Amino acid sequence: MSYTPMGDAAEQGLFDIARTLLQQPDMCALVNAVRLHINQTGLAEQVNLLLCHPHQPRVCFFSVDGQGEGIRYEDETVLANGPIRRVLSRPEALHCRYHEFTETWPQLGKLDLYPPFGHYTLLPLAAEGRIFGGCEFIRDVDRPWSEKEYSRLQSLTQIISVVAEHIQTRRVSSDNYALLCRERDDFRLLVAITNAVLSKLDLDELVSEISREIHTNFNIDSISIVLRSPRKGKLNIYSTHYVEKSAPISAQSELDEKGTLSERVFNSKEMLLLNLHHQEQHAPYERMLFDMWNNQIQTLCLFPLTYGDKMLGVLKLAQCEAHIFTAANLKLLRQIAERIAIAIDNALAWQEINRLKERLVDENLALTEQINNVSADFGEIIGRSDAMMTVMKQVEMVARSNSTVLILGETGTGKELIARAIHNLSHRNNRRMVKMNCAAMPAGLLESDLFGHERGAFTGASAQRIGRFELADHSTLFLDEVGDMPLDLQPKLLRVLQEQEFERLGSNKIIQTDVRLIAATNRNLKQMVADREFRSDLYYRLNVFPIFLPPLRERPEDIPLLVKAFTFKIARRLGRNIESIPADTLRILSKMEWPGNVRELENVIERAVLLTRGNVLQLSLSEMAFSDPAQSPPEEPETDIAREGEDEIQRIKRVLKECNGVIAGAKGAAQRLGVKRTTLLARMKRLGIDKDLC
Structure with missing residues (x-):
């Protein structure tokens, strides 16, 4: 490009133009300033800038309309294959008329960017020996530029090249600075959220903190954490909805996984972003979102919560407006989801450790209670009578199965001993049998003792408690005196027996359990069912394999064996030396009715051992208020007989x-x-x- 010497006035004019153009903030403002100058000088009516992308075959078009409003257009084909392509291959000016322009580049002629004109020229924009675009000057009349006018256009284009490169450099620097500031802010936010969520080990507190941080920093309306439930095919959803900013709504729910958006994310392990419309068919959770926000369009974004090779859950974000989920926000939210996954893994691990710790404490308490309440005579069953041999055969038959057993018999016949024998012969004997006396527990606490409770479930529930059913998982639960269980609690026991699942008091979380139940009672459950004191469905569920323990009076041949066993055991415990038992004593004891059964017999023997002086058992029937049944038969109770015609x-x-x-x-x-x-x-x-x- 040739240089034409100019006078001082011309040079001052170019200096003023350059100073004016350098003050323009962007490309469209630059074009407008150039347009005003060329209009005043009569050089042209319109000017356009074409800037090439440095690494892609893409051209950006900058211009202004008649009112000075900026026009910006960008594509990868039409502009890139237009006049700028020829200038890039041959760095010299391009001149043409309108019909030549439309014949050579018909696609450009169809754009609104080039209305009909008279004459057109394109001069290259260059910097440091590199052409980075072109400047188009357009005249409405078909009159080419004179040599003097063309020289002024060349000088003006050189100034435009410098200014355009300056604006580009400033814009890139500004963009880089803005990007750096954003990355700094994003990093600070990421660190703050990471510290906030990783400091929470309780799952409920963690979900609340996650919702608060995401809503505060991204203004998202609904935040949910979706985790798989212990129940197969179910999902647990922990949600917080900011319908009112000052009073968020928190909720926990369980729903079927099949057919949900969360299922798609669980399967793909990829982010899912979509818009929902209330006219479409949706899963219950998405339908609830429309109801909550008056059927507004919902934009949903679901992030997989993955830690290592474990898919822990889904972070589900819902917003009425789609502009929240920009590319930059999605990138940051993806990083936040990675931190949330770590926090949830920690919370679940802490929850499991606490559960195992509390289970161990409760198991120790339950086992200590059992050990303290178990009498030493229950080491083995004592009895050779036909009635007891029948019982032992039944025990052997049912022990290896998982069937529910109902042990019937009077108080003191040894029902717990039979239950322990069944457990010890079963495949569950590697764990301790858990027992509970339904009659010894207040009705208000019986449900809590059976199924456990959460902290705050009722007044005085200051800590979570593991129930007997949870303690007896993969073991045996012995419910003694089941006939004394309150009617309102019986349906819950029936549900556990049928479904093998239950819920702690104050919780909606389903707990699966594998428990073999052995129940015992001294009451007539069949009569209680008839009297509506016991549920018939529970009775039939318990009465799968009934075992009846005969009272002691029906097996008198076992009494001498029991007397000897009790005598030597109690004497050893009390530090006494008793070597023999008189035959008359054994004969008299064998003739007694024993309404208290084996337990009463043991108490009588213990008192006899305490009163014995010497090494021969001394039994004083008069002191113990016993009478020989042969001499004083028991008085029959008076029974009323219904009178004729009396209902x-x-x-x-x-x-x-x-x-x-x-x-x-x-x-x-x-x-x-x-x-x-x-x-x-x-x-x-x-x-x-x-x-x-x-």
Whole structure:
């Protein structure tokens, strides 16, 4: 390009133009300033800038309309294959008329960027020996530029080249600085969120902290953590919805995994970004989002929470407006999701450690309780009678199965001993049997003791507690006195037996358990079912394999064996030396009724050992208020006989009146009617009988 000497005035004019152009903030402003200059000087009516991308075949078009509003257009084909391509291959000016322009580049002629014109020229923009674009000057009239005008255009283009490169460099520096500032801010935010979530080990507190941080920093409306439930095919969702900024709504729910967006992310392990419309069919969670935000369009973004090779869950973000999920935000949220995955893995591990720790504590307490309550005589079963041999055969038959066993018998017959024998012969004997006496536990605490409770489930629940069913997982649970279980608790026991799952008090989390149940009672459950004191469905579920323990009076041949065993065991414990038991003592003990059964016999022997002086067992029947059954037969209780024409209501009222309203005891109405006190009370309640009005 030739240089034409100029006078001082011309040089001053170019200096003023250069100073004006250098003050322009961007390319469109630069074009507008050049347009004003060429309009004033009559050089041209329109000017456009074409800038080439340094690493891609892409050209950017800058211009202004008649009102001075900027026009920016960019593509990879039409502009790149237009006049600029010829200038890049041959760095010299290009001149043409409108019909030549449209014939050579018809695709450009179809764009609104080039309305009909008279004459056109394109001069290259160069810097440091490299052409980086071109400057188009357009005249409305078909009049080419004179040599003097063309020289002025060349000088002006040189200035435009310097200014355009300066604006590009400034823009790149500004972009780089903005990017650096954003990366710095993102790093600070990432560190802050990482520290916040990693400091939370409780899962509920962690989810709350995650929701607060993401909402505060990204203004996202709904944040959810989705984890797989212990129940197969189920998902647990921990959600926080900011419908009202000052009062977020937190919720936990369980739903089916099949057909959900979370299932897609679990399977693909890739981020999912999509827009939802309320007219479409959606899973329950997405439908709930539309209901919560009045059917506004929802943009959902789901990030996989992966730590190592483990897919822990899904971070689900919902927003009514899509502009939140920009490329920069998605990149940062992906990094945050990686930190959240680490925090969730820590929380789940801490939760499992706590569960195992609390389980160990509760197991130790339960086992200590059992050891303290187990009598030494339950080391083996004592008895050679036909009745006891039948029981032992039943024990051997049922022990290896997982069937529920119901042990029936009077108080003191050794039902717990039979339960322990079944457990010891089963394949579950590698773990301790867990036991519980339903009659010894207050009704209000029985449910908590059976199923456990969460912290804060009720007044006084200051810590989480593991229930007996959870302690007995893969073992045996012995429920003694199951007939005394409250009616309102029986359906929950039935559910565990049928489904092998339950929930702690104060929790909606389903806990799976593998427990073999052995129940025992001294009550007539069949009669209780008839009297509506015991659920029939639970009775049939318990009565899978009943074992009846005979009372001691029905196996008198076992009494001498039991007496000898008790005597030597108690004497050893008390530090006494008893070598023999008189035959008369054994004969008399064998003839007694023993209403308290084996437990009563043991108490009698312990008292005899305490009173014995010497090495021969001394038993004083008179001191123990015993009488020979052969000499004093037991008094038969008086039983009322229904009178002719008397229905059940009339009979109960008459007996109550005769007993002065007394229900229990030897002279009570229940004894007269031949039923238990609880049975009579249930009947009175059913028939609407008030004892005070009789």
